[in-house]
Amino acid sequence: MNSHAEPISGAKRLRQMLSDPSKTVVAPGVYDGISTRVALAQGFDCLYMTGAGTSMSRLGMADLGLTTFTDMHQNASMIAGINPSVPVIADADTGYGGPINVANTVKAYARAGVAGMHIEDQVQEKRCGHLSGKLLVSREVYANRLRAACKARDESGSGIVIIARTDARAGKDTEGNGGFDEAVERLKTAAEIGVDALFFEAIQDAEECKEVIKRLPNIPVLLNMVPGGRTPIITNDEANKIGFRIIIWPTMGLEAVVPALEGAYSALKKSGKAPEEQKMGPGALFEVCGLKDLMAFDESVGGKAYK
Numbered sequence: 001m002n003s004h005a006e007p008i009s010g011a012k013r014l015r016q017m018l019s020d021p022s023k024t025v026v027a028p029g030v031y032d033g034i035s036t037r038v039a040l041a042q043g044f045d046c047l048y049m050t051g052a053g054t055s056m057s058r059l060g061m062a063d064l065g066l067t068t069f070t071d072m073h074q075n076a077s078m079i080a081g082i083n084p085s086v087p088v089i090a091d092a093d094t095g096y097g098g099p100i101n102v103a104n105t106v107k108a109y110a111r112a113g114v115a116g117m118h119i120e121d122q123v124q125e126k127r128c129g130h131l132s133g134k135l136l137v138s139r140e141v142y143a144n145r146l147r148a149a150c151k152a153r154d155e156s157g158s159g160i161v162i163i164a165r166t167d168a169r170a171g172k173d174t175e176g177n178g179g180f181d182e183a184v185e186r187l188k189t190a191a192e193i194g195v196d197a198l199f200f201e202a203i204q205d206a207e208e209c210k211e212v213i214k215r216l217p218n219i220p221v222l223l224n225m226v227p228g229g230r231t232p233i234i235t236n237d238e239a240n241k242i243g244f245r246i247i248i249w250p251t252m253g254l255e256a257v258v259p260a261l262e263g264a265y266s267a268l269k270k271s272g273k274a275p276e277e278q279k280m281g282p283g284a285l286f287e288v289c290g291l292k293d294l295m296a297f298d299e300s301v302g303g304k305a306y307k
């Protein structure tokens, strides 16, 4: 029998998940097809597409604002398409230009099936939020970005979740506005503009986590967990107790992969062969990315290629 039931979109699912105030959405960082497949296989019900990981895996470059709209959109589309029933929150950096660029980014992400996205107040020559020396756009330019994002969300009819990120805690605009209170004010304005959630970047300690939640009530707040960054490590359960409604772990896939690759390549260089512990073989490797399902699909429609 054919089933034509309308599938529930990632954005709708993410909104459902956010509608329960006792829950925290947990999203591990993914940056390519393999990391997405591996995270999905662990049963996560939300994923986070890291811009830092996209920059490193697609461009081989550090997180310094080198990725363009096209790089980020292509990666987000691919990741969101692997299992469309699992919502993907994707990094959208500064929105990649002025208000019409921001609107274009929101609509393109929404069409690609991205469930949620964050837009920040750094200048185009941005950097990872946990590095020093961040420069911000003015409050006015930031507010325009967010108004553009909300208007594009509404025009798209997709319900894509717009998350306002501020880097003001560890950054400044050209007039010297920055710091904790500036970050709170910027996010309060963001909430008034109509964004769906807030992202207070580079919280400095556990006390500040509580203060952020106290000062920004009645709207979901996201916690960015970057071990070794500015914020101390807080577990998913602790984040939930403090009142964060989303927690992302952007760098964890990269932190796992880089040492593993270094170990493997250096072993080849030193010993002239692959390390003994590499035993998966092509069948098991490709199974990570759906080998059997793909072959079964082919056969189910009469294909003979993989029988």
Ligand SMILES: C[C@](O)(C(=O)O)[C@H](CC(=O)O)C(=O)O
Pocket: 049, 050, 051, 052, 053, 063, 091, 127, 128, 129, 130, 224, 226, 229, 250, 251
């Ligand atoms: C969340 C973030 O924007 C990302 O690209 O994943 C980064 C993470 C990182 O570079 O450590 C950020 O916090 O700026």
